[in-house]
Each structure stands twice: as structure tokens, then as C-alpha cells.
Amino acid sequence: ADLSNEESTQLNFQQEAVTQNQAQVKSDDATAMLQAMQRYRFTHENTLRVRRMLQDTQQQELPTTPITDKVSEGIAKKIDEDTIVRAARRVLERYQNAYRQANTLTTDKQLARQLGRTLAEAYTAGVKDEDCARIMTRLRTRTRTAEQQEGKELMTRTMATVRVMARRGVSSTTISDVIENGLQHDYQAREMYS
Numbered sequence: 001a002d003l004s005n006e007e008s009t010q011l012n013f014q015q016e017a018v019t020q021n022q023a024q025v026k027s028d029d030a031t032a033m034l035q036a037m038q039r040y041r042f043t044h045e046n047t048l049r050v051r052r053m054l055q056d057t058q059q060q061e062l063p064t065t066p067i068t069d070k071v072s073e074g075i076a077k078k079i080d081e082d083t084i085v086r087a088a089r090r091v092l093e094r095y096q097n098a099y100r101q102a103n104t105l106t107t108d109k110q111l112a113r114q115l116g117r118t119l120a121e122a123y124t125a126g127v128k129d130e131d132c133a134r135i136m137t138r139l140r141t142r143t144r145t146a147e148q149q150e151g152k153e154l155m156t157r158t159m160a161t162v163r164v165m166a167r168r169g170v171s172s173t174t175i176s177d178v179i180e181n182g183l184q185h186d187y188q189a190r191e192m193y194s
């Protein structure tokens with residue numbers, strides 16, 4: 001309260017600079033992608049947006065590779081930079097949603113990361129949020145009373161099956177119906193195998 005507005009602004013600026021330096025992306029893929037963005041002549045604003053996405057991704061312990069891959073793909077295809085940034089944002093949101101969903105199933109961080117990655121890939125292949133929500137609700141109900149190892153296997157195999165079905169072009173609604181039906185009929189992990 002004793003700081004003047006100028007001192008407070010300066011302090012906030014210094015704290016933000018420290019935070020940015022601590023959260024800087026260090027991966028070789030990200031560095032190569034940022035260099036490609038410079039060569040492609042991304043605006044400063046769009047470059048900052050992508051950097052923030054990568055920093056958010058790291059802070060949330062999400063994989064950065066899907067974002068760097070999406071940006072690199074857009075550059076390789078010579079897509080407009082604004083479109084590339086929007087596509088990268090959609091990828092980030094997809095992973096955030098997938099990991100959030102996975103965290104509702106388990107407190108095991110390693111398992112949640114594995115399930116989140118699998119679910120994000122299922123989203124990429126066409127699974128819709130509402131269909132995923134139905135599957136997750138049924139899966140939570142089934143695993144709530146299951147033995148720990150049995151529950152882990154059921155979650156892992158169920159989500160792998162969802163991903164495989166989506167990649168093979170099965171509609172999201174059909175995937176949800178089939179998986180829900182299997183879970184409702186007490187299918188075990190081995191029966192959910194993809």
C-alpha cells in the first residue's frame with residue numbers, strides 16, 4: 001500500500017519478467033518452431049500468443065509437442081498465420097479438456113497423463129465432448145467400486161478403444177453408445193480391449 005503507482009507498476013513488470021524467464025520454453029522442438037515462425041514472418045503479437053500457449057501448456061503439465069507440431073504443420077502448408085494460431089489454440093483447448101476429464105477419473109498423476117493423452121487423440125480423431133462426457137460418467141460409476149488395478153486397466157483399455165474406434169472413422173455417437181453399453185453390461189478390461 002506504501003508503493004506509488006509507478007513503483008507498483010515497475011514491481012509488477014519485474015515480477016512478470018521473472019515469471020516469463022522461469023517459464024521459458026526450453027525444448028528443441030519449441031525453439032525450432034519459434035525460429036520457423038520468425039522465418040515465416042509471424043507478427044510479434046502472434047509469436048507472443050504461441051509462446052504464451054506453450055508456457056500455459058508447460059505450467060499445466062501438458063505435452064507441448066501437439067502445439068509445436070500444429071504450428072509447424074501450418075507453416076509447412078503455408079497457411080495464414082492467424083489461422084495457424086487459432087488451430088494451435090484449439091489443440092491446447094483439446095488437451096486441456098482431455099486432461100481435465102482424465103483427472104476426474106483418477107488421482108494417479110501418471111495414469112491421468114496417459115488417459116489425457118489418449119483422450120486428446122480421440123478428440124482429434126472426432127470424438128465429441130458430449131459423447132465423451134457420457135463415457136466418462138459411466139466409467140467413473142464402474143471404477144468407483146472396482147479394485148484399484150482392475151479400475152486402472154478398465155480405464156486404460158476403454159479409452160484406448162475409444163481412440164481406436166474414432167481413428168477408424170466410427171461416429172462419435174456410435175462410439176459412446178457402444179462403450180456405454182459395454183460398461184453398463186459389466187464388461188471387464190479384457191473385453192474392452194481395442
